[in-house]
Amino acid sequence: MLAPVVHILPITRIRRHRLLPVAGRVLIRKGQNINPNDVVAEANLHPHHVLLDVAHSLGVPKGDADRYLERDAGDTVSEGDVLAGPVGWNKRVLRAPCSGRIVLSGDGKMLLEEEKPPFQILAGLPGVVAFLIPGRGAVIESVGSLVQGVWGNGAVGFGVLHVLIKKPDDILTMDQIEVDLRGKVILTGYCGEEQVLRSLSELPIQGLVLSSMDSALIPLAKEQPFPIVVIDGFGVLPMNSLAYNLLRTSSEREITVNAEKRDVYTNQRPEVLISMPVDQVVQEPRDTIVFSPGQRVRIVRAPHQAKIGTLIAIKTDLDVLPNGVKAKIAEVELENSKKIKLPLANLEVLE
Amino acid sequence: MTTPSEQGGSLLAIDVGEINTRAVLFDVVEGRYRFLAFGTARTTAQAPQNHIMEGVLRAISRLEEITGRALIGEDNRVITPGSLDGSGVDVFITTMSAGPPLKVLVVGLLEDVSLASAKQLVSTTYAQVIETIGLNDGKKPEERLDIILSCRPDLIIIAGGTENGATNSVIRLVESVRLACSLMPKEQRPEVLYTGNQALLEEVENKLGSLTKLYKSPNVRPGLDVEQFSPAQARMAEIFRSFRISQIPGTSDLDEWSGNRLLPTSTAFGRIIQFLSKVYDPTKGVLGVDVGASATTIASAFDGELTLGVFPEYPASLPVTEEDLAIELALTRQAIRCSISCASDGFPKKIGLSADGLLPWFEPIVATGSVLTQAPSYGHSLLTLLDALQPTSITTVVLDQSNLTAPLGAAASIKPFISVQVLESSAYLSLATVITPISNARPGSPILRLRVTYESGDETSFDIKQGTLEALPIPMGEAARLRLQPLNRSDVGMGGPGRGGSVRVVGGILGVVIDARGRPLLLPGDTGRRQALYKKWLWTLGG
Numbered sequence: 001m002l003a004p005v006v007h008i009l010p011i012t013r014i015r016r017h018r019l020l021p022v023a024g025r026v027l028i029r030k031g032q033n034i035n036p037n038d039v040v041a042e043a044n045l046h047p048h049h050v051l052l053d054v055a056h057s058l059g060v061p062k063g064d065a066d067r068y069l070e071r072d073a074g075d076t077v078s079e080g081d082v083l084a085g086p087v088g089w090n091k092r093v094l095r096a097p098c099s100g101r102i103v104l105s106g107d108g109k110m111l112l113e114e115e116k117p118p119f120q121i122l123a124g125l126p127g128v129v130a131f132l133i134p135g136r137g138a139v140i141e142s143v144g145s146l147v148q149g150v151w152g153n154g155a156v157g158f159g160v161l162h163v164l165i166k167k168p169d170d171i172l173t174m175d176q177i178e179v180d181l182r183g184k185v186i187l188t189g190y191c192g193e194e195q196v197l198r199s200l201s202e203l204p205i206q207g208l209v210l211s212s213m214d215s216a217l218i219p220l221a222k223e224q225p226f227p228i229v230v231i232d233g234f235g236v237l238p239m240n241s242l243a244y245n246l247l248r249t250s251s252e253r254e255i256t257v258n259a260e261k262r263d264v265y266t267n268q269r270p271e272v273l274i275s276m277p278v279d280q281v282v283q284e285p286r287d288t289i290v291f292s293p294g295q296r297v298r299i300v301r302a303p304h305q306a307k308i309g310t311l312i313a314i315k316t317d318l319d320v321l322p323n324g325v326k327a328k329i330a331e332v333e334l335e336n337s338k339k340i341k342l343p344l345a346n347l348e349v350l351e
Numbered sequence: 352m353t354t355p356s357e358q359g360g361s362l363l364a365i366d367v368g369e370i371n372t373r374a375v376l377f378d379v380v381e382g383r384y385r386f387l388a389f390g391t392a393r394t395t396a397q398a399p400q401n402h403i404m405e406g407v408l409r410a411i412s413r414l415e416e417i418t419g420r421a422l423i424g425e426d427n428r429v430i431t432p433g434s435l436d437g438s439g440v441d442v443f444i445t446t447m448s449a450g451p452p453l454k455v456l457v458v459g460l461l462e463d464v465s466l467a468s469a470k471q472l473v474s475t476t477y478a479q480v481i482e483t484i485g486l487n488d489g490k491k492p493e494e495r496l497d498i499i500l501s502c503r504p505d506l507i508i509i510a511g512g513t514e515n516g517a518t519n520s521v522i523r524l525v526e527s528v529r530l531a532c533s534l535m536p537k538e539q540r541p542e543v544l545y546t547g548n549q550a551l552l553e554e555v556e557n558k559l560g561s562l563t564k565l566y567k568s569p570n571v572r573p574g575l576d577v578e579q580f581s582p583a584q585a586r587m588a589e590i591f592r593s594f595r596i597s598q599i600p601g602t603s604d605l606d607e608w609s610g611n612r613l614l615p616t617s618t619a620f621g622r623i624i625q626f627l628s629k630v631y632d633p634t635k636g637v638l639g640v641d642v643g644a645s646a647t648t649i650a651s652a653f654d655g656e657l658t659l660g661v662f663p664e665y666p667a668s669l670p671v672t673e674e675d676l677a678i679e680l681a682l683t684r685q686a687i688r689c690s691i692s693c694a695s696d697g698f699p700k701k702i703g704l705s706a707d708g709l710l711p712w713f714e715p716i717v718a719t720g721s722v723l724t725q726a727p728s729y730g731h732s733l734l735t736l737l738d739a740l741q742p743t744s745i746t747t748v749v750l751d752q753s754n755l756t757a758p759l760g761a762a763a764s765i766k767p768f769i770s771v772q773v774l775e776s777s778a779y780l781s782l783a784t785v786i787t788p789i790s791n792a793r794p795g796s797p798i799l800r801l802r803v804t805y806e807s808g809d810e811t812s813f814d815i816k817q818g819t820l821e822a823l824p825i826p827m828g829e830a831a832r833l834r835l836q837p838l839n840r841s842d843v844g845m846g847g848p849g850r851g852g853s854v855r856v857v858g859g860i861l862g863v864v865i866d867a868r869g870r871p872l873l874l875p876g877d878t879g880r881r882q883a884l885y886k887k888w889l890w891t892l893g894g
Contacts, residue, residue, distance in 0.1 A: 002395065
């Protein structure tokens with residue numbers, strides 16, 4: 001059976017596509033070294049158009065208006081530029097209400113696309129531009145420690161990691177919020193208070209990596225300008241041991257927090273990366289794996305959610321769970337040597 | 352692929368779901384079609400595989416292991432036609448629900464008329480309305496243009512103008528779509544389905560035909576009080592197929608294997624419900640509920656008139672503890688309840704939900720989806736359905752244990768007999784005949800006097816009290832005659848409050864169930880009391 005794969009790795013090579021949803025301009029070149037906040041590509045995602053009634057503005061019949069046009073489709077204009085006219089004794093003219101580009105003109109009308117700051121797609125990780133995808137973006141390659149999470153608020157950030165977490169089941173409280181967290185990426189446990197998030201926002205910080213979060217905070221978390229990555233899930237959950245040990249020992253190192261939304265079709269996941277220069281060849285992790293005994297697995301649903309263990313055996317026939325549900329069962333040995341049985345569907349392989 | 356034969360022959364159906372791909376085998380046994388077996392594998396539409404054929408081949412391979420029949424040849428294609436040694440199949444069909452929902456922008460004239468119909472049309476497949484543009488939305492033409500350019504829909508549905516009705520207003524909206532399409536790069540232009548005033552077909556073709564792929568269907572709202580969905584639904588199924596082929600690698604291969612007849616799972620599911628409604632009592636409807644991983648499908652049909660609704664969505668892992676199971680089944684109830692509430696907007700006006708929000712009379716109710724078919728007991732499945740659907744009158748609740756309804760729907764156009772013969776087989780399990788007396792009486796008051804005459808001639812009588820759930824132990828498949836005498840002016844669906852009569856019922860796996868808990872079902876606010884009631888009801892239905 002094919003297994004879902006999640007990566008928590010001390011060192012690996014990763015490649016990430018950074019693509020615009022529409023055609024636009026690519027602003028980097030192949031082989032370029034880039035930082036997480038560098039702009040890869042930009043495009044006008046939400047255009048704003050203004051339809052100008054040339055005939056009405058000049059006070060001429062619709063059929064005559066095109067004779068007075070001063071600018072053509074495709075021209076770039078600034079606010080106040082004369083677009084048509086002058087007409088008559090009082091020299092009536094039509095001026096551009098905003099800066100932009102003339103999209104269409106004719107039949108007494110003119111369509112102007114207002115100039116707006118473009119939507120920009122950021123690199124999201126430090127590395128090298130492996131190759132460009134013309135008009136859409138690029139593929140960026142990086143080497144370092146990688147921890148993938150389950151939820152992100154959509155933002156991207158970069159900063160020095162400050163480790164607040166002391167044990168996997170720590171809870172972030174107001175009394176831990178101090179001014180020296182300003183500008184840092186914070187690693188902590190469970191966050192369940194709205195006030196805590198608001199206080200971090202006021203500092204502000206560069207990023208927040210949580211073991212778990214109260215699901216009621218999702219709307220507020222989405223509003224935050226800094227990235228928030230939840231590693232293990234919603235509700236009070238301890239951080240899984242692999243991520244905890246890897247991140248906790250990375251205090252004061254530069255860390256990239258890419259809190260992009262999970263997309264099952266592109267394999268995009270929220271993740272954190274601690275980049276490091278490495279001379280030796282490092283392989284990319286595998287994404288396609290079939291469940292087999294000996295694999296390290298993470299449990300994705302209660303009970304034992306977020307715990308890590310080793311897959312010991314997979315039963316070939318359906319078995320009955322304690323609640324009566326029939327499922328394909330896996331036997332897993334947890335890190336405390338306890339052996340448990342649970343549905344294979346509730347596991348993902350750590351690679 | 353072979354040309355499908357009308358006479359006999361084996362049939363392999365593939366259903367590519369969001370989480371699992373199923374390969375289902377039917378063949379002729381003793382002159383009648385029978386469901387033989389199915390194999391499942393994880394769907395591989397998502398990353399990292401991003402190619403559905405891996406999951407399809409694994410599911411077929413599993414089916415080969417189970418049946419011992421060779422179905423895949425050395426060229427990694429299904430062997431067709433079937434041969435005497437049992438290898439291969441004669442007909443291959445495909446249904447699919449996997450993939451992200453289509454993003455649809457709906458354009459129409461009036462909110463309550465053409466826009467409402469167009470939105471209803473969107474809900475018949477795996478799609479979601481991301482924006483609407485209407486004649487009376489107060490937006491300027493350039494604002495409409497910006498909306499289309501910003502939301503980047505996969506598909507624009509243009510409805511509006513009844514037959515012999517508005518033309519100029521529709522053309523103004525078409526003009527906005529034309530302008531937006533002309534400003535987009537060709538490869539990013541949305542496809543368009545025009546389903547408005549048919550007098551404008553030529554003009555719409557002239558404006559949009561050269562810019563993008565234009566589909567046309569008969570008017571979805573030909574009159575103010577008339578809706579016709581079937582032709583546009585068929586177009587939506589075609590558009591779904593086209594999108595999936597371009598979006599998900601491997602879909603084109605699967606479509607080719609099935610003779611370019613890939614259908615949305617919901618469409619195929621709806622076909623069977625529609626068929627059943629023609630077979631059963633035309634005064635009642637037939638209801639189908641499919642709780643899938645990506646969406647809940649509600650199909651209802653009244654005398655051949657189908658209403659189809661697809662409503663996202665549902666989780667993928669499995670509950671292990673009692674508490675987790677209770678949460679999952681509560682979510683299932685909520686998903687079905689919300690879906691039936693939305694779907695009821697599309698019920699025929701003369702039949703729809705009553706003033707107090709009660710479900711119309713459906714007989715039978717067919718349910719499927721792994722959360723129901725893999726529940727720990729039949730009691731869990733039935734109680735979940737009763738709580739969520741809250742049926743009225745007298746009905747039979749049937750469980751499609753092997754999720755065969757959609758494959759049968761897809762097969763129906765090629766082999767009509769297969770649907771009839773498999774539906775009549777034991778592949779479908781009757782959970783129970785359910786009788787629902789409705790009354791405003793106080794809890795504990797008797798609302799129905801029941802006299803049961805078993806096939807053996809034995810008789811028993813008792814009263815049913817308001818607020819209770821009771822099960823009569825009438826064995827599976829055995830008939831009994833019930834004399835229903837409503838008390839306190841309760842309504843058992845025999846002509847109005849207080850009216851009773853005699854009815855012949857057949858026991859399901861849980862016998863005959865009397866659901867006198869009230870409609871709508873009101874649960875106690877106190878958590879402890881609610882839990883105790885739930886346990887009691889579950890115990891009544893066998894635990």
